[in-house]
Amino acid sequence: MSPKRFPFTREISLAVLAYLYVPVIVLIAYSFNANRTATVWTHASLDWYGRILINPSIRAAAWNSLVLAVCAATAATILALMAALAMRRAFLGRGASETVLNAPLILPEIVVAVATLLLFVSVGVQLGLGAMIAAHTAFCIPFAYLPIRARLEGISASYEEAAFDLYANRFRTFRRVTMPLLWPGVMAGFTLAFVTSLDDFLTSFFLAGPGTTTLPVYIFSAIRAGITPEINAISAVMLIVSVLLVSLSFFLGRLRR
Amino acid sequence: MTHQSTLRRSLLLAPSLAVILVLIGLPLCLMGWISFLQKGGSAGVDWNSAPSAANYVRLVWEEDFDGTMILNTSYLVIFLRSVAQAAVTMLLSLLLGLPVALWIASLSRTGRDIMLLLITIPFWTNLLVRNYAWLIILREDGWVAQAVNALSPFGPVQLLYNDVAVAIGLTYSFLPFMILPLYTVFEKFHWRLLDAAHDLGATRARALRRVVLPIATPGIVAGCLLVFIPCLGAFVTPALLGGGKTLMLGNIIQMQFGASRNWPFGAALSVVLLAVMLIVMTGMALWRNRRTA
Numbered sequence: 124m125s126p127k128r129f130p131f132t133r134e135i136s137l138a139v140l141a142y143l144y145v146p147v148i149v150l151i152a153y154s155f156n157a158n159r160t161a162t163v164w165t166h167a168s169l170d171w172y173g174r175i176l177i178n179p180s181i182r183a184a185a186w187n188s189l190v191l192a193v194c195a196a197t198a199a200t201i202l203a204l205m206a207a208l209a210m211r212r213a214f215l216g217r218g219a220s221e222t223v224l225n226a227p228l229i230l231p232e233i234v235v236a237v238a239t240l241l242l243f244v245s246v247g248v249q250l251g252l253g254a255m256i257a258a259h260t261a262f263c264i265p266f267a268y269l270p271i272r273a274r275l276e277g278i279s280a281s282y283e284e285a286a287f288d289l290y291a292n293r294f295r296t297f298r299r300v301t302m303p304l305l306w307p308g309v310m311a312g313f314t315l316a317f318v319t320s321l322d323d324f325l326t327s328f329f330l331a332g333p334g335t336t337t338l339p340v341y342i343f344s345a346i347r348a349g350i351t352p353e354i355n356a357i358s359a360v361m362l363i364v365s366v367l368l369v370s371l372s373f374f375l376g377r378l379r380r
Numbered sequence: 381m382t383h384q385s386t387l388r389r390s391l392l393l394a395p396s397l398a399v400i401l402v403l404i405g406l407p408l409c410l411m412g413w414i415s416f417l418q419k420g421g422s423a424g425v426d427w428n429s430a431p432s433a434a435n436y437v438r439l440v441w442e443e444d445f446d447g448t449m450i451l452n453t454s455y456l457v458i459f460l461r462s463v464a465q466a467a468v469t470m471l472l473s474l475l476l477g478l479p480v481a482l483w484i485a486s487l488s489r490t491g492r493d494i495m496l497l498l499i500t501i502p503f504w505t506n507l508l509v510r511n512y513a514w515l516i517i518l519r520e521d522g523w524v525a526q527a528v529n530a531l532s533p534f535g536p537v538q539l540l541y542n543d544v545a546v547a548i549g550l551t552y553s554f555l556p557f558m559i560l561p562l563y564t565v566f567e568k569f570h571w572r573l574l575d576a577a578h579d580l581g582a583t584r585a586r587a588l589r590r591v592v593l594p595i596a597t598p599g600i601v602a603g604c605l606l607v608f609i610p611c612l613g614a615f616v617t618p619a620l621l622g623g624g625k626t627l628m629l630g631n632i633i634q635m636q637f638g639a640s641r642n643w644p645f646g647a648a649l650s651v652v653l654l655a656v657m658l659i660v661m662t663g664m665a666l667w668r669n670r671r672t673a
Contacts, residue, residue, distance in 0.1 A: 129479070129482055129584065129588070130584075131479065132479040132480070132482045132483040132486070133483050135479040135480065135483070136479060136480045136484070136495075139477075139480050139555070142476075142552065142555075143498075143499070143552070143555070144498075144502075145517075146510065146513035146514055146516075146552070147502070147505070147510070147513060149513060149516060149517055150512070150513040150516060153516060202395050202396035202399060203396060205392040205393070205396060206392065206396040206397070208392050209388075209389045209390075209392035209393035210393070212389075214386075214389065220393060220397060223397050223400055223401065223405075224397070224400065226400060226404065227404060229609065230404065230408075230654075231609060231610065231612065231630075231653060231654070231657065232610075232613065233613045233615050233633055233634065233650075233653075234411075234613060234633075234650045234653055234654055235404055235407070235408070237411070237633060237634075237637055237646060237650055238404075238407035238408050238411040238647075238650065239403065239407045240637065241411055241425075241643065241647065242403075242406060242407040242410050244424070245410065245425070257403055258403060260399060260403075261399050261403035261404050262404070264396055264399065264400060268396075315504075318504050319504075322504070322505065322506040322507065322508075324506070324508045324616060325615060329637065339506060339508050342508055342509070342512070343508055343616075346512060346515070346620065350515065350516070350519070354512065355516070358506070358509040358513070361506050362505050362506065365504055365505040366501055366504075366505060368504075369500070369501055369504040369505075370497070370501070373497055377493075
């Protein structure tokens with residue numbers, strides 16, 4: 124018997140999907156609106172996309188966001204890969220290590236962000252890109268760790284045993300057997316860490332020094348100053364980039380083992 | 381099988397643990413200490429001040445001109461509003477998320493994959509941008525507000541900058557956190573149990589209450605925690621959709637680090653937020669253990 128016997132679940136689900144996607148569609152639609160007052164529709168145009176391309180502060184913010192996301196996601200993925208390899212076998216303290224690795228997921232971001240600000244200011248770390256990269260690396264680790272660990276769990280030990288039987292040393296086994304099998308998981312983890320860093324607002328908001336605004340921080344201060352069609356256009360670009368990257372990660376995670 | 385020495389394992393594991401402990405654990409400990417100090421100096425903290433609980437006292441009592449302590453409810457109100465908003469969001473998410481999770485679990489393999497991807501995508505897109513989209517939809521001169529006002533029997537209605545707008549935005553932000561854990565429970569559910577309940581004469585409502593809900597309890601607890609905790613510390617949604625009138629804990633924490641520049645008091649507020657979170661998590665865990673025992 125199928126659970127379809129519960130009435131209205133389908134109707135409610137479709138309504139929830141509409142609730143999730145209508146705002147996104149409205150936002151993208153308005154980003155193509157030619158009218159200066161962001162809510163009155165005149166006709167379709169790409170003007171605002173052209174304007175954000177030539178706006179120097181938006182370009183600088185986009186560049187900062189990109190550098191930040193590449194550095195933080197790379198560092199987080201390397202750390203997470205090492206951790207995932209260490210966590211394959213049971214050992215004393217594995218549960219505690221797992222809790223520490225996943226802690227950034229459950230802690231309220233605003234608390235971690237202000238605490239990091241307090242630490243950096245107390246020990247005299249210069250706020251700015253470097254501070255943001257360090258903080259982003261820390262909270263991106265679980266996002267990279269979870270897909271890598273999931274992939275690693277699905278890899279049978281017999282491949283590596285076969286490599287050892289054929290006299291491959293540990294390094295060669297890792298490079299020629301484990302890594303090729305693990306690769307989709309590593310890429311999926313990197314992509315999720317990248318998106319998480321790219322989309323982060325709160326941590327960057329507290330740790331950005333003068334002149335190192337990221338795109339979300341720029342959008343926030345722009346909204347505070349008043350809604351403009353430029354914000355619609357940048358927001359639409361950010362949405363589409365995230366959706367593409369997450370879909371990519373989803374399909375990488377599902378590649379045949 | 382590959383033998384993994386303790387040394388090799390430690391070397392692999394140490395860097396990630398060190399990064400998280402130094403960049404997240406250590407700052408939280410430092411914050412706890414600073415919450416007992418006084419404000420001052422250029423960095424916002426007077427390191428030489430004698431530790432006292434003054435910042436915590438300030439949450440509830442205020443010193444009058446002549447030195448008597450009088451009750452100050454403004455922080456209490458914000459605190460209670462945050463808890464209420466988080467609780468309302470949690471319940472709304474549960475009401476919407478339960479049928480969705482049940483429906484996804486009833487689909488074919490491909491259907492499930494597509495629906496899960498559709499539910500997950502909003503979670504990964506920018507929180508700020510998603511709340512901004514609601515700002516556009518609910519704004520005063522938008523077509524939704526115009527339609528509502530045309531139909532409203534009570535005269536013009538303000539859709540933005542109130543608790544309802546914040547609840548809509550928070551539910552929108554965190555609904556996927558409720559659906560996913562519920563789905564993982566229903567995915568493994570033996571639907572034959574429902575047939576058994578039906579054969580034994582249970583109505584659908586009774587089967588839902590006596591069979592589905594008890595089995596779904598771990599998913600419900602996980603989902604409620606995953607929604608409640610980020611809601612309690614929400615900053616973006618109340619800042620955009622609450623418009624400065626309906627502040628939550630996250631906003632007053634930010635204000636202490638911004639305009640007010642009272643870092644020790646901000647640290648105390650953050651400690652309170654963490655403490656509430658821990659109490660809720662422990663309470664939920666105890667409740668679940670009692671249910672499953």
